[in-house]
Amino acid sequence: MARYLTVDLPEVFAIEVPSRNTESGWIPYWQYLRREWLQQQPDGSYVSGSIGGGSPVYLRVRRVLPGGVVEHVDGQGEVFRYRIKPLTDAEIQGSEVDLGPGF
Numbered sequence: 001m002a003r004y005l006t007v008d009l010p011e012v013f014a015i016e017v018p019s020r021n022t023e024s025g026w027i028p029y030w031q032y033l034r035r036e037w038l039q040q041q042p043d044g045s046y047v048s049g050s051i052g053g054g055s056p057v058y059l060r061v062r063r064v065l066p067g068g069v070v071e072h073v074d075g076q077g078e079v080f081r082y083r084i085k086p087l088t089d090a091e092i093q094g095s096e097v098d099l100g101p102g103f
Contacts (some may be wrong), residue, residue: 003046005061007036007070009046010073012085018081026083030057032092 013033016026038046038057046059059082063071067082 002072004044005062005070006040006044007046007059007061007064007084009034009038009084011035011058012087012092014085014087016083026085029082032087033057052085053068063077 011034013035014028015030017029019025019027033048037048039048039060041048044056044061046050046061048057050056058075059070060073061070062073062079065071065081068086070082070084071079073084074080
């Protein structure tokens, strides 16, 4: 049995974190991600290669909540809440990130 949960990731999405400003709700953490960039590992975690020359993305889901919210556990065991937000065509078209063929 995998240690982490499988999540139905949208084709193109953002990962958001809670905003400290309650009016905003959520703010982008990783703005433009493609499902195919994240490979699920045998333990259930998702890992990407370097994106845009930066660090890889790690997603270790221990709990799925309503509204696309997941609880992620970092490498030190600390729990964070992220929201997985599908991006609209307008958001994708406004991106300066090379999302590859078809975008």
